[in-house]
Amino acid sequence: MKKTYPPIYYSDYLQLEKLLGSQSLKSDEYEAHAHDEMLFIIVHQAYELWFKQILFELDSVMEMFATENIEETNIGKCIARLRRITAIQRLLIEQISVLETMTPLDFLDFRDFLVPASGFQSIQFRIIENKLGLRPDSRITYNNKSYYSVVSNEHQEILKGSEKEKSFLELIDDWLSRTPFLNLEGYSFWEKYKACVEEQLMLDKGIIENNPSLSEEKKKKQLDEFEKTIEHFRCLIKEEKYNELVKSGQRKLSHKAFLAALFINLYRDEPILHLPFRFLNYCVDIDENFTTWRYKHALMVHRMIGAKVGTGGSSGHHYLLQTAEKHKVFRDLFDLSTYLVPSSARPELSESLKKELGFYFTFK
Ligand code: HEM
Known part of the structure; x- marks a missing residue:
């Protein structure tokens, strides 16, 4: 027998009364109405809603990755959810142009009412960063202080907690390190690969050496860079050397995981590697989209406030450009x-x- 459910009303289901009653203009409170403050609030609120959705998707993917045996069907599900995150991110990047319809002069009408609040205090944004795997020692410091020095005690606890949880990057590392094909006995794949890459790199070296348009100084600089690449590549094959890179913070993935990711990228046409390849590709897309957002936000900030400090007190767009990189x-x-x-x-x-x-x- 079909179960019946009580009828539901659109605005009750979406709790629109609460949602649409949550835009209180500071400029009205101070009796200095600024028309563009409504847009400013709604754009920020829309961001926070989308951050919530990103966290919802990310949590579900991380939950599936937290198990030792990830089923093939779950990899497909994870890919679909990562893809959704990238679609949301594109929207977030595009949303900046809506806010840019506000001119710097319009912003000045209410900017002073907001001090010291700042997007810098967005807890959901920080949780996304922490969950993905951004660790305190990799962060650009904010006025030489920890990023949570400007949030409430309650939020500090939440952020410290999220730093301690296993990150998405660490879960991916575990998963990649478990790949069975890296240790096939009697098959010295990496020795063969080393020879192939060195041959290719030598061809590149020849191109630099024989480039007539390079001055001796530029040639030397490029060859020095090239030597670094070769040295890094040699580290890749030798585990102890590679581990030194991890120790010095130049690599985040473990040796096994890095080689597995390289193998997946190289042989992505093999049927069993299709899904892992797409999965890794979406991770790169997510990072690239956040980087694009950070650059666009930094440009917008430059345009809005010029060289002034932010409402949160940072060096404004200089700080933001650094975080993008x-x-x-x-x-x-x-x-x-x-x-x-x-x-x-x-x-x-x-x-x-x-x-x-x-x-x-x-x-x-
Ligand atoms: C007129 C528009 C905006 C201006 C002038 C602006 C300005 C700034 C500035 C100067 C900072 C550096 C911290 C500080 O000193 O305050 C910052 C950080 C930040 N803002 Fe905005 N912002 C604007 C819009 C937005 C919007 C719509 C969002 C969306 C949620 C946002 C999210 C953030 C985040 C997440 C940070 C921290 C970035 C990081 O540390 O990497 N901002 N903003």
Whole structure:
């Protein structure tokens, strides 16, 4: 028998009375009505709602990744949810242009009423960063103080708690480190790969050495950079060397996880690697979208307040530009491309490995 449910009214279901009654203009309170303050409030509130949705999706993905054996169907679900996050992020980037219909002069009509509040205090934004894997030692400091020095005690506790939880980056590291194909006995894939990459890198070196348009000074600079790339690549193959990079903060992923991610990127056409490849690609998209948002926000801030300090007291757009560059979480996944070779130059996989990469096992 079909169950019946009591009828529900649109505005009750969405609690619109509460939602639409939550825009109180400070400029009205101070009897200095500023027309654009309504837009300013609504845009911020819309951001917070979308942050909530991002956290909802991220939490569900992290929950699925917290288990030792991640089912293949769940990887598909995670990909769909990460894709949703990227679609929301595009909206968040676009939303900046709505706020930019407010001119700097219009903003000045109510800006002073807001001190010292700032988006810098957005707890949901900080929780997203922490959940993704941004750790306190990687943060740009704010007036030489911790980022939670400007939020309430209650919020500080929430943020400290979220720093201690296992991050998405750490969960991905665990998952990648468990990939079964990295340790196939008797198959020295990485030695073969090393030879292929070194050959490619030497071709690159030749291009620099024989470039007639480079001055000797520029050539030397590029060759020095090139030597660093080679050195980093050698570290990749030698675990102890690689671990030194992790210790010095130059790498976040563990050695095993980094190699697994590289392998997935190289052989993404093998059926079993399709989904892991798409998954990693969405992680890079999420980082790229947040970076784009940070740049656009920094530009908007420059345009709105010029070289003034922010309402929260930071060095305004200078601080924000730095976070755009430094607060990437999946930097290692971006860096993988340094070590890719064209498909035609990849080492042939051994028969046993090829067999393993068919649909023989579940990617754990
Ligand atoms: C007129 C518009 C805006 C101005 C002038 C502005 C200005 C600033 C400034 C100067 C900062 C640095 C901290 C400070 O000193 O206050 C900041 C940080 C921040 N703002 Fe905005 N903002 C605006 C709109 C927004 C909007 C719509 C959001 C959406 C939630 C937002 C979110 C943030 C976040 C999350 C931070 C911290 C960024 C980080 O630390 O990486 N802002 N904002």
